[in-house]
Amino acid sequence: MPLFALEALTVDFRTDDGVLRAVDGVSLGVEAGEIVCLVGESGSGKSTVALAAMGLLPQPAGRVTAGAAWLDDDGARTALVRAGERALARLRGRRLAMIFQDPMTSLNPYLTVGAQLSEVLELHEGLARAAARARSIELLRQVGIPAPESRLDEHPHRLSGGMRQRVMIAMALACRPKLLFADEPTTALDVTVQAQILELLCRERDAVGCGILLITHDLGVVARVADRVAVMYAGRIVEAGPAREVLCRPRHPYTLALLRAVPRVDAAADVEALVAIPGAPPSPLALPAGCAFHPRCALAEARCRETSPEERRTPTSAGDVRLRCHVETRP
Amino acid sequence: MSAPGAARAPEPTPPAPVLEVERLRVTFPVRRGVLGRRVGTLVAVDDVSFALRPGRTLGLVGESGCGKSTLGRAILRLCEAESGRVAVDGVDVRALTGERLRRARRKMQMIFQDPYASLDPRRTVLDCVAEPLTVHGLAPSRRAALPAVTRLLERVGLEASHLGRYPHELSGGQRQRVGIARALALEPLLIVADEPVSALDMSIRAQIVNLLVELQRELGLAYLFIAHDLALVRYVSHEVAVMYLGRVVEHAPVRALFARPFHPYTHALLASAPVPDPDAERGRRRLVLAGEPPSPLEPPTGCAFHPRCPHAEARCAEERPELRTVGDGHRAACHLEAPRAWPASAEGA
Numbered sequence: 020m021p022l023f024a025l026e027a028l029t030v031d032f033r034t035d036d037g038v039l040r041a042v043d044g045v046s047l048g049v050e051a052g053e054i055v056c057l058v059g060e061s062g063s064g065k066s067t068v069a070l071a072a073m074g075l076l077p078q079p080a081g082r083v084t085a086g087a088a089w090l091d092d093d094g095a096r097t098a099l100v101r102a103g104e105r106a107l108a109r110l111r112g113r114r115l116a117m118i119f120q121d122p123m124t125s126l127n128p129y130l131t132v133g134a135q136l137s138e139v140l141e142l143h144e145g146l147a148r149a150a151a152r153a154r155s156i157e158l159l160r161q162v163g164i165p166a167p168e169s170r171l172d173e174h175p176h177r178l179s180g181g182m183r184q185r186v187m188i189a190m191a192l193a194c195r196p197k198l199l200f201a202d203e204p205t206t207a208l209d210v211t212v213q214a215q216i217l218e219l220l221c222r223e224r225d226a227v228g229c230g231i232l233l234i235t236h237d238l239g240v241v242a243r244v245a246d247r248v249a250v251m252y253a254g255r256i257v258e259a260g261p262a263r264e265v266l267c268r269p270r271h272p273y274t275l276a277l278l279r280a281v282p283r284v285d286a287a288a289d290v291e292a293l294v295a296i297p298g299a300p301p302s303p304l305a306l307p308a309g310c311a312f313h314p315r316c317a318l319a320e321a322r323c324r325e326t327s328p329e330e331r332r333t334p335t336s337a338g339d340v341r342l343r344c345h346v347e348t349r350p
Numbered sequence: 351m352s353a354p355g356a357a358r359a360p361e362p363t364p365p366a367p368v369l370e371v372e373r374l375r376v377t378f379p380v381r382r383g384v385l386g387r388r389v390g391t392l393v394a395v396d397d398v399s400f401a402l403r404p405g406r407t408l409g410l411v412g413e414s415g416c417g418k419s420t421l422g423r424a425i426l427r428l429c430e431a432e433s434g435r436v437a438v439d440g441v442d443v444r445a446l447t448g449e450r451l452r453r454a455r456r457k458m459q460m461i462f463q464d465p466y467a468s469l470d471p472r473r474t475v476l477d478c479v480a481e482p483l484t485v486h487g488l489a490p491s492r493r494a495a496l497p498a499v500t501r502l503l504e505r506v507g508l509e510a511s512h513l514g515r516y517p518h519e520l521s522g523g524q525r526q527r528v529g530i531a532r533a534l535a536l537e538p539l540l541i542v543a544d545e546p547v548s549a550l551d552m553s554i555r556a557q558i559v560n561l562l563v564e565l566q567r568e569l570g571l572a573y574l575f576i577a578h579d580l581a582l583v584r585y586v587s588h589e590v591a592v593m594y595l596g597r598v599v600e601h602a603p604v605r606a607l608f609a610r611p612f613h614p615y616t617h618a619l620l621a622s623a624p625v626p627d628p629d630a631e632r633g634r635r636r637l638v639l640a641g642e643p644p645s646p647l648e649p650p651t652g653c654a655f656h657p658r659c660p661h662a663e664a665r666c667a668e669e670r671p672e673l674r675t676v677g678d679g680h681r682a683a684c685h686l687e688a689p690r691a692w693p694a695s696a697e698g699a
Binding site (some may be wrong): 020210212217218266296297299300315 | 549552556557625
């Protein structure tokens, strides 16, 4: 039993222009001690996946219309979706936690850093005030905040973006969750700070053995930290598998096209001309028939315009690769 | 295939620079309290000098707050410099006022990060692109500008059917194309592009970047390309300048900078940027630069990088290193004799 499993999760949003399917039949697992990256562009549904699993979909517009999400809670298989607010509140913080791109969405601007950390520790861990303060200092030190004692009494807006992100990570890690959702945690940060935060997440995974679902659009971040990766396009996972397999031998034309469209900083590789992907990602309100990527795909054939490809599995030495494509690139 | 930037050979007799920046310094007053009393001075850009020739791109990189955007804005006189010289096409633009400044502005245009914020939401594409033409008297009316606007849209990959659309009806990539068409309308010599693709989706970025490269080839534009994405800067630039806390700490031809970075900060930036290849990532040195850039309100003494530098010596805290030549066209501001590898203790797990 994996730590976390999504089974054919489907999420619909009601909008003024009609019902849109943000996530369509997404299945995905995260094992303990594993970092799984969910990659996609804006509107691909990658963030909605985590929000749905956390019970944080915007209400009343968003609804899980099919499928399930499971968490292994010390051997007990616990349903996350439709679990009810009270059951989810019990799990959040203690068993699963989430960090967002913008720390100010989860930090309270009116409370000091120390008050927010202590609240989590008093509520979930039942620590007394003095013990909570001591543990807060330890947590801030752990996430690389210098002079943590003096930071406890500061308000979040006094901190730099990188420091705020660390405070949010410290809050997320406060109760040693088994599963961490991280939605673009480094996108707003400078590259040297990004490197620090990624190291921090990897260290936490190594120390506690938690599973991390990292949502990102940056294939470099995937290559640096992911054990496995799932690529989303228009609400569906189009390719998933071991990170090395997917990035070094992409089978889906979309994955391949993305890799060719991003420049690389390393001097070892020759600089190649970027190959742009024509067009733009489709609106979830007006998805193309057949494979949603076909209007932008260099390999599209007649059947790609007519039928949506089923998922196929290809075994590799590092694990299965799942692919939704009629054609498949040839390496 | 070769880099659109790096592979082009330098021309035999270099034409006169389009842009010359000499010892430019930009400061902002720091005010406190309800009366806004001036309590200090923030030096955003300090002692920056470079020249840019037609058809060339200078990439400007650095972390947030390093002054790269302020430098771009000061060149275009969107903010005023305290001292130094900015010459565009040989004319000192800092000395100009009124009509002469307006005429000089035709030669230098800007492309912004977020085209949604830089385009008026109540005006159509035609209005947006025609405006510079009518304002500068190149077309007597919007209607008279129509043929020119249509040509510009075509040139940036849009169609005549987009003329009547409003910005919110366009995708992010299309909006940025409108922003580019608007910048091209006055046939500028110099374009300052400040993070022109960082608000766009991955699959769209390459379209816009390749468009900018094509336009440069065709029109001989000079670009000051400001970005935090080193890989992107490597792709589009002929030369790169690295800024730290308001100063250029390294300036080199693009190949030299990426193959033989001199300044320890440049080393750290390059090592921090991830590469979309797990094998390459595994083989790379995981150098993690500790701490964050210091506040420009309280800059460190000596070399601004010394508190984070693994090689810092006593003199680095005392004496500010000036930019000096360390290779062919390669300058760095560092007291070290030669570039040094980061010590193992400074590397991450």
